[in-house]
Amino acid sequence: MAADLIELKGMIETALPGSTAEVIDETGTGDHLRAEVSAPQFEGKSRIDQHRLVKAAVRERFDDGTIHALTVKVLD
Amino acid sequence: MADQELTDRVRELINENQVLLFMKGTPSAPRCGFSMRTVQVLDQMGVEYGAIDVLPALQPLREVTSEISDWETFPQLYVNGELLGGCDIIEEMFENGELAETLGVEQPAEAEPAAAEAPAGEAPYQSPPMKIEGT
Numbered sequence: 001m002a003a004d005l006i007e008l009k010g011m012i013e014t015a016l017p018g019s020t021a022e023v024i025d026e027t028g029t030g031d032h033l034r035a036e037v038s039a040p041q042f043e044g045k046s047r048i049d050q051h052r053l054v055k056a057a058v059r060e061r062f063d064d065g066t067i068h069a070l071t072v073k074v075l076d
Numbered sequence: 077m078a079d080q081e082l083t084d085r086v087r088e089l090i091n092e093n094q095v096l097l098f099m100k101g102t103p104s105a106p107r108c109g110f111s112m113r114t115v116q117v118l119d120q121m122g123v124e125y126g127a128i129d130v131l132p133a134l135q136p137l138r139e140v141t142s143e144i145s146d147w148e149t150f151p152q153l154y155v156n157g158e159l160l161g162g163c164d165i166i167e168e169m170f171e172n173g174e175l176a177e178t179l180g181v182e183q184p185a186e187a188e189p190a191a192a193e194a195p196a197g198e199a200p201y202q203s204p205p206m207k208i209e210g211t
Contacts, residue, residue, distance in 0.1 A: 047165045047174075052146055069149075071164050 003030050003066045008058050015057035016041050031068045038075040050074050078139035085208065086140050090154045095125035095179065098137065099151040103127050110163035114151045117170045120184045133208050155179065 005023045012021040012035060019039030026034045035054055042050045051072045061067045090096055095118070101107030103115045118125055130137045130150050142148045145159040153160045155178055160166065169175040176183040 047169065048147075048159055048161045051161070051165065073164075 003033060003061060005033070008033070008035070008061065008067075011061070012037060012054060012057045016053060021054075026071070031066070032071075033067055033069070034071040034073065036073045036075055042074060042076075047074065078143045079136055082133070082136055082208070083140045083143065086137070087144065089126070089128065090144075091157050093126035093154070094156060095123055096154045097125055097127045097151055098130050098141070098154075099127055100129070100131050102129055107131065108150070111151045114153060114163050114166050117166055117175070118153075120170075121176065121179055121181055122184065123179050123181055128208060130208075137208065 003023075003025075005025060008023045009021045012023070013019050016037070016039040019037055019041070021035055021037045024034045024036070026032050035058075037054050039050075039053070041053055045053075051074075054072045055062070055070065058067065058070065062070075097103075097114060097118065099106060099108070099111035099114065101111055103119070106112035106115055115127075134150075137150075138148045141150075141152060141159075145152065147159055147162070149162055151162055151166075153162075153166055160175075160178065161169065166175060169178070173183050
């Protein structure tokens, strides 16, 4: 099942209030995605913690197998 | 629930090795593009690092790292006992100089945008691959 990019964008922006997210399908197969996120919650956090916040926001879609890979790009 | 014995072993390895890479395959024969790219970055840094091939025990190791680091995908690079990141974080930190800073080394010349030609690289320092047997 292909991921719903709009849904994922919404999940990230809901989990991180004040953030903006763009989710891009990198391979055209709907399961290898790239999220470009800017969020006030990133302030003062290490890269790994920033990525954890984003992944946690869409965990449900990892767990149900919709997404296999999500590259995170943090926009400062 | 991750296997307790394996969890203890992984924690031990993370604490014993200042720089430790969990990867698919070995540094000389990576079996995943992301692992290969991470090795290439580390080799340019000229630091000694331990490498663990996760393939013989992929699923159990996923469960362990999920529990101790909240991270399930490989490669994973640990520095001073902490997960620094996977391939994309390592490459980004390499490019902006944060990796050199974290590792306490000089940023290699090849990473400079102005570098015309990469100098003949030294052979990378690297401890022999460690093994974790599948359970």
